[in-house]
Amino acid sequence: MTFKKAVGKLHLWLGLSSGLVVFIVSLTGAIFTFQDEIRDATQSWRKVEVPAQPTPMLLPSRLQALTEQQHPGLKAAFFMLMGPDRSAVVYTTDKQGHYFATALNPYTGQELGHLDLREDFFSIIQELHMHLLLPEEIGGNVVGVAVLIFVVMLVTGIIMWWPKRKTDRKRSFTIKWGARWRRVNYDLHNVLGFYAASIALLLALTGLMMSYEWVLNSVYLVSNGGQSYPAEKTPPTVDTLQTVTAPTLPVADSFYQQIRRGSPTAKMIFLGLPTSPKQPVYSIAYERALYYYHRDEYYFHPVSGQLLKSIPHVSKSNGQKIADVNYDLHTGQAFGLGGKIVAFLGSLISASLPVTGFMVWWGKRNKPKKKRSREAVAAA
Structure with missing residues (x-):
């Protein structure tokens, strides 16, 4: 068996084993790209x-009180304060641990929307994209393994596609639209796969950084x-x-004011709330709303509200900055x-590859036998 045939067998069986998961993950990734x-x-x-007139935004404690008053049985877990022209969102949980999001006007406290x-x-x-709607540990591993296989398939696909002769290159780079459907499907799989390979590889690797800590740590160390x-x-x-004492104002307001002093130009703030007197409260200040790269991180004492540690963006290593930009890279x-x-286009093409690849394999398995030639019939 030649090297290319061995690579082809590997490509085939890996594709058949992971194709459905890759299709779901890629398609949902394409849909999620433009969610904002x-x-x-x-x-x-x-x-x-x-x-029109300068009006201070309501403090987090006030937003929390309004939300919990409006929705008895729900308890505030954290806030997303999105900026001067966006609603403030209070995320709450019920006794079963289900999450809800309540959007409020940050100036008046009026409830604007509520989501289960x-x-x-x-x-x-x-x-669906991250866990296939399965339990997180099971679904996350299924997705992670499928994406790892997809990375191998991208490499083996390029090896199989690579033209032997210079004269074959033009044919390898173009889709022969006027040919029979089997040839068009073959070209869609190979040509689109080649053009999208670099984007698909970036999306896959950034996804693996979210799925596996060892991938994230490896990128961190290399960077x-x-x-x-x-x-x-x-x-x-x-x-x-x-021995500590509680601050004179609610701890959420204490966290918020310290973040505002430390990151005065931040446009978006993720503000955590205490979950245990033994665990620090984690919060983030983002330089731009809906962008997650440029971030200052804060840790607070859950009882006293004292700042325990801050990690400004400017002080971070290259590896940590790459880890911070990972989500923004993953979504483009x-x-x-x-x-x-x-x-979006890279995700769509990635979703198409398992489909066109399966059709190539199925077509070869069910290829109609050639009719015997007249000479063969005559000789029979």
């Missing part, structure tokens, strides 16, 4: 009108030239033996609208 744009177009409550995230379309798409910086990766501990938004379009 689609939400803005269909959910008017995501944006608010900025008051179990029924939210893009939340379902995200869960830092083998150096590790534990200070930026290790959260502080809470000294439970130390690191490069703006053009990047999202490229990620």
Whole structure:
């Protein structure tokens, strides 16, 4: 068996074993790419009108009180404060641990929208993309293994596609639209797969960084030239033996005001709330709304509200900055609208590859036998 035939067998069986998962993950990834744009177009409550006269935004404790008063039985878990022209979102949980999102006007406290995230379309798409709607540990591993296989298939596909002779290159780079459907399907699989390979590989690798800590740590170490910086990766501990007193204002407001002082230009804030007196409260200040790269990170004491540790973006290593930009790379938004379009098309083509590949295999298995020639019949 030649090397290319062995690669072809590997490509075939890996494709048959992972094709359905790759199709689902790629298609849901394409849908999720423009989730912010689609939400803005269909959910008017995501944006608010900025008051003509300077008006201070309501403090988190007030937003929390209004939400919990309006929805008895729900308890605030964290906030997303999206900026001056966007609603403030309070995320809550019920006793069963189900999440809800309540959007409020940050200036008046008026409730603008309320979502049960179990029924939210893009939340379902995200869960399908990441876990196939299975339990997180099981679904995450199934998706992770399928994406690992997909990376191998991209490499083996390029090896199989690579033309032997220079004269074959033009044919290998173009789709012969006027040919029979089997040939068109073959070209769609090979040619589109080649053109999308680099984008698909980037999407797959950034997805693996979310699925597997060992992939994230490997990228981190390579980006830092083998150096590790534990200070930026290790959260502080809470000294439970130390006697502390609660701040004079609610802890959420204390966290928020300290973040505002530390990151005065931040447009979006993820604000956590205490879950245990033994665990620090984690919060993030983002330089731009709906972009997750440029971030300052904060850890607070859950009782006293004291700042335990801050990690400004400017102090982070190259490896940590790459880890921070991973989501924006995965969705294409690191490069703006053009990047999202490229990620969308790359995801669609990735979703098509298992389909066209299966049709190539099925067509070869069910290829009609050639009719015997007249000479063979005459000789019989």
